[in-house]
Amino acid sequence: VQVVESGGGRAQPGRSLRLSCRVSGFVFGDYALTWVRQAPGKGLEWVGFVRSKSFHATTEYAASVKGRFSISRDDSQSIAFLQMNNLRGDDTGVYYCARLSHDYGGAYFDYWGQGTPVTVSP
Amino acid sequence: YVLTQPPSVSVAPGQSARLPCGGVNIEKNKRVHWYQQRPGQAPVVVVDYDNDRPSGIPERFSGSKSGNTATLTISRVEAGDEADYFCQVWDASTNHWVFGGGTKLTVL
Numbered sequence: 001v002q003v004v005e006s007g008g009g010r011a012q013p014g015r016s017l018r019l020s021c022r023v024s025g026f027v028f029g030d031y032a033l034t035w036v037r038q039a040p041g042k043g044l045e046w047v048g049f050v051r052s053k054s055f056h057a058t059t060e061y062a063a064s065v066k067g068r069f070s071i072s073r074d075d076s077q078s079i080a081f082l083q084m085n086n087l088r089g090d091d092t093g094v095y096y097c098a099r100l101s102h103d104y105g106g107a108y109f110d111y112w113g114q115g116t117p118v119t120v121s122p
Numbered sequence: 123y124v125l126t127q128p129p130s131v132s133v134a135p136g137q138s139a140r141l142p143c144g145g146v147n148i149e150k151n152k153r154v155h156w157y158q159q160r161p162g163q164a165p166v167v168v169v170d171y172d173n174d175r176p177s178g179i180p181e182r183f184s185g186s187k188s189g190n191t192a193t194l195t196i197s198r199v200e201a202g203d204e205a206d207y208f209c210q211v212w213d214a215s216t217n218h219w220v221f222g223g224g225t226k227l228t229v230l
């Protein structure tokens with residue numbers, strides 16, 4: 001199983017970035033995927049997740065990003081996206097994509113990518 | 123739902139390290155997962171569903187719960203266990219995952 005994030009970089013406050021999460025080694029469409037971020041020197045913060053097609057690819061988001069971030073998936077290409085709009089300074093950090101062990105609440109995150117860094121500054 | 127972890131724990135090599143994770147009624151109402159994060163690396167799950175070990179995780183890692191505290195115990199601590207450890211639960215009332223603030227384990 002491989003999980004690879006990309007798309008990170010520097011953005012000004014108020015601008016947008018789109019992160020990608022490419023996966024291989026399992027049937028992508030059968031699993032939910034989640035995004036977790038880590039501000040410099042801080043702990044892990046759950047961002048949101050997208051369920052599998054079996055659960056209509058519905059999404060949930062942390063309060064800190066709801067209304068600004070959105071997660072989507074393209075099962076035909078085994079890729080998930082994190083669209084980040086109206087970026088703020090406290091969105092700075094490393095963003096990880098991870099697979100959920102199963103597609104319902106209470107799952108753990110069994111495979112993680114190495115993360116992609118995002119810096120929001122003027 | 124809030125999970126509380128001490129910022130740091132220190133232990134000598136060969137001893138046991140006990141890393142607590144506090145949460146209201148955690149024993150009765152939550153299933154707890156634990157992650158290890160070495161410097162510069164992505165997190166890795168070391169205990170899932172309170173006390174299950176994923177494939178490849180040494181038996182030295184175990185989890186338990188009592189009352190308002192879950193505990194990750196690392197027996198016979200080695201230098202390579204030095205890392206940050208995070209507990210995690212699912213909050214069904216909000217459909218959100220919650221992480222504790224993390225504990226830095228230092229091997230003396």
